[in-house]
Structure formats: C-alpha cells, structure tokens
Amino acid sequence: MEFRILATDGRARAGELITDHGVVPTPTITLNYTRALEKWGFKPEDITTARDVILLRNTFWMREAGATDVREGVDWPGPVMADSGGFQMVSLGRHVRQTLRGIGLAVKGKQSFITPREVVEWGRGANVDLIMPLDNTVYTMDKNPLKFVWSAIMTAVWFKRSRGIADDKLYYIVQGGLNKLARQISLWDARRQLRGKILTANGGTPQNAVAAVAIGGLAWDEPRSAMYKMVEFCVSRLPDDKPRHLLGVCKPIDILECIERGIDSFDGIAATREGRHGRVWLWGGQYFDINNARYATDKTGLDSQCNCPVCRSGVSRADIRARFKAGDREVMRQLMAHNWHQNYRLISTARQAILEGRFQELKTSWRG
Ligand SMILES: [Zn+2]
Structure with missing residues (x-):
C-alpha cells in the first residue's frame, strides 16, 4: 500500500491510497x-x-x-x-479470554483461539x-x-x-x-x-x-x-x-x-x-424516522438534495413508509443504500472542498 497527499486545508488532507486492487481517493x-x-x-x-x-x-x-x-x-x-x-470481542464479554498469546472465545460450547x-x-x-x-x-x-x-x-x-x-x-x-x-x-x-x-x-x-x-x-x-x-x-x-x-x-x-x-x-x-431501522439521513446533518405517522401521507421523496438511485426514482416517503411497515425487504435495502450514499457523497464533497481550499465553508454549511 502507498499513500499520497495531494492537498491540505488546515489539518484536513486530500490524498490517494494506492492498493493492489485499485486507487482509493481519500478521505474515504x-x-x-x-x-x-x-x-x-x-x-x-x-x-x-x-x-x-x-x-x-x-x-x-x-x-x-x-x-x-x-x-x-x-x-x-x-x-x-x-x-x-x-471490538466485537468486548461486546461478547464473559465469553472471551484475552491473554498475551491472543484471544480465546467460547460461544455455544464451541472453543476457538486466535493469535495475533x-x-x-x-x-x-x-x-x-x-x-x-x-x-x-x-x-x-x-x-x-x-x-x-x-x-x-x-x-x-x-x-x-x-x-x-x-x-x-x-x-x-x-x-x-x-x-x-x-x-x-x-x-x-x-x-x-x-x-x-x-x-x-x-x-x-x-x-x-x-x-x-x-x-x-x-x-x-x-x-x-x-x-x-x-x-x-x-x-x-x-x-x-x-x-x-x-x-x-x-x-x-x-x-x-x-x-x-x-x-x-x-x-x-x-x-x-x-x-435498516427506518432512520433516514438527510443532507446537512438532520434525520427523520420513517415510522413516524406524519410521513404516512408525505408525497415528497426521502431527501430532495440526494441524488442516490432511490431518491432519483421519485418514490415518496409515504410509499416507503407503507412498505417499510409491511416488512418489505427491498425498501429496507433502499433505506440502507440511501444512508450510505449520504456518507459517500459527504466524503467526496469534503475531498473536493479540501482540494479547493474551502473545507471550512463546507463544514459551516453542514452545521447550518
Ligand atoms: Zn437518497
């Protein structure tokens, strides 16, 4: 792996991680x-x-x-x-034994051990x-x-x-x-x-x-x-x-x-x-819960500022809510994809802002 810094803005950096399976623009x-x-x-x-x-x-x-x-x-x-x-080892609590040799795990009667x-x-x-x-x-x-x-x-x-x-x-x-x-x-x-x-x-x-x-x-x-x-x-x-x-x-x-x-x-x-739990992320840092009854008749899309495939398809909050309540797996996928896309877009926007020396401007706008 190699790392290249292309620009800095304050302490923020825009760069590239070069791996055997492709180049990743950073931040990522x-x-x-x-x-x-x-x-x-x-x-x-x-x-x-x-x-x-x-x-x-x-x-x-x-x-x-x-x-x-x-x-x-x-x-x-x-x-x-x-x-x-x-990290998961900590959440497994008493099932885990950590020694200088490594980590031992006993779950449902099955013992395993892994060394560094x-x-x-x-x-x-x-x-x-x-x-x-x-x-x-x-x-x-x-x-x-x-x-x-x-x-x-x-x-x-x-x-x-x-x-x-x-x-x-x-x-x-x-x-x-x-x-x-x-x-x-x-x-x-x-x-x-x-x-x-x-x-x-x-x-x-x-x-x-x-x-x-x-x-x-x-x-x-x-x-x-x-x-x-x-x-x-x-x-x-x-x-x-x-x-x-x-x-x-x-x-x-x-x-x-x-x-x-x-x-x-x-x-x-x-x-x-x-x-997956119905919490929808919005551009700018706000959130809403699709389970809330107020969205039952809301004909707007998830986020008017989002260009992910779900938002572009024009599907309404009301429609998404109804299908989410019915346990539709496809709508669960759509909500996960939309949220993830918000982060992807945020990080790409942040990178561009660093390259152009206006990261602070982006951060201030996000906090609104
Ligand atoms: Zn979206």
Missing part, C-alpha cells in the same frame, strides 16, 4: 460488509455501485467460517480491509489489501485507568507478534480510550513501528516500516467533544506521511469534525444499521 469511508448484512441476504452491490471505496470484512468470523479468500461470497473487484474484530500472528497470516493468504491486526480494546467509559494502560501494552505486545508477515499492508492500532498516559504509551510504540528499522530482541534484522495507523477505542458513549480532543491528541503525535484511519466512526458530523483534525479514512455501521 469503507463499506462495512457485516454479518448482519450477510444474514439479511444483502450483497455489497445492493448498497452501492461505487467501486472507489474499501470493502471491510471481519477476519475473525471469516476465518471461523473457513474462508480462504477475503472476497469469498462477494463480487468485489476493489480493495478490501479486514478488521480483526477486537494468525490474524495477519490469514490476511496475507486471503488477499486482504489493508490489514487491521489483533488489538486489545476497552470500553471507553470504563472507570479503571489501569485497564487502558494494560490495553495499550497488550496491543503493543500483540503487534510485535504481527510483524514481518505483511508489513506493507498493516495498520498499527493506537489504543488507550480517553486515558492520556495509555495513549502516550501506544503512540510511542506506533511512532517506532511507523518509522521502521526496529532491531528485534536478539539484535536481528531491522524491520520495515508499518504502512498505516488507526485510532481505536473511541466512539463508545463518550461525549463527542472528548472524542474529538483525543483524535487531535493522537494525530498531533503521529507522522504526517502515513494514512490515518479512525475505527468505528461514521456519523456525518463526526466525519467532518475528524477530517478537519487530519483523519483520512473511516468505517462504521451506523448508516446501514440505522437505515
């Missing part, structure tokens, strides 16, 4: 192809026809299902990022373009500061074991929640790894620089302002020449705030998940 947002989408029988092309974005899949579940190629079951010619699923090395080895073998290693994350609002320090150390130890397999595709995940000491530890290690030339313990071969960096452990019930401050804290301590990903963040206002702070890529499931 991934299309998270989740287990929920798979379970509902949706394919990536049901959500978008865009191909200059990254598809995101989950290493842990794919590996569990015996997949040997990250494009298994999907027709996706573009780049794919694989997340190790550390296996995550990257699977990624390389399965033709993944951008690999998120195994990381240790803690619920952001946890009251015990030691947990954050431990998570930064554990992530560093796991990362050391992830090296030397696919360094040119590998992200370093900075952990530590809102705890500055933990973040400092993680950022210190991240800088060494991104710079490369680290001697191994036995004085062996110097290692290559790692390709990119991600910030994890945020967007988990903390106040938005605290998240933005921590993004700023991290970005100011990271090298400028590497791409920066923000894990699990994809609400439009967060995207704009974090692009402004120097983030190049985002992922998250909010657009599709909220669409």
